[in-house]
Amino acid sequence: MYKKATFILVGALMLTALIVIVARPSLLGMGAEAASQDGAQAENSLVRSHSPILGPEEAPVTIVEFFDPACEACRAFYPLTKRIQEEYPDQVRLVVRYTPFHGDVSDTAIRVLEVARRQDVFQPVLEALLARQSQWAAHGSFDEAAILDIASEAGLDRAAAEEQLDSPEVQAVIDQDKEDVKANQIRQTPTFFVNGELLDPFGMQELVDAVNREVTEVAGEDDAS
Incomplete structure (x- = not known):
């Protein structure tokens, strides 16, 4: 038993x-x-598959910028982010998130930029719009024709763009970015994240320092391995 x-x-x-x-x-x-x-x-919520990327896609350091093309501060920061990328051409990429905080003028410029991305002319169109921002967005003025004129001079296929600006595909990108703006509690442009960390305190030197730290850390990890 x-x-x-x-x-x-x-x-x-x-x-x-x-x-x-x-x-x-x-x-x-x-x-x-x-x-x-x-x-x-x-x-x-920070980087979507449709997000424009300037720099190598596999770069170990990612700057995410919540960006409004009609924002004067965004225009002022662009030479700095470009200089950072020139200093670290293989290590740093810039991801742009559309943030239409200035109403209709921002919405139209963002649609033009998204169509430019789809036509593989995002960066030249972006730089042209920023360089001549005062012609289409000064003091809240809105000149849609000027936006398209400037973009087409920078390489945008205007005829194709005019058919795509209000397409469901472009609208879906804008809607998604708006949702991500809310999800990340973005309240001003530009707002930066460096490798997922919010840049706080905010400033030009602070952005440079944050990127330098990340690049140094990545280099140290590579040396250790």
Whole structure:
């Protein structure tokens, strides 16, 4: 009788252990999958697949700029971000997020920029619009024709652009970026994130310092490996 009870107890323990062994990988996998999804969501709120990227796509240091083409401060910061990229041509990329904080003028300029991205002329059109910002966005003025004139001079196919500006695809990009502006609690342009960290305090030198730190850290990790 004692041997029979012992046998039953051992059998029950073995069955329990087997259930744990089988179930644990599944549970761990569920946890890892959930963590991965959470991480992807956090990353995607800063960088979407449609986001314009200036610089190498695989650069280890990412500057995300919530950007309004009608914003004077954004225009003032652009030479700095370009200079940073020239200093670190292989290490730094700039990701632009559309942030239409200045009403209709911003919305139109952003649509033009998004069409320019689709035509592979984003950077020249961006630089042309910023260089001549006062012609189409000074003191809240709105000159849609000037935006298209400037963009077409910089390489935009105007005829094709006029057909695409109000397309569902362009609207979907703008809607997504607006959602991400809210999700990241963006209240001013430009707002910068450097490798996922909000630039705070905000300033030109602070941006330079933040990028320098990240580049140095990445270089140190490469040397260690």
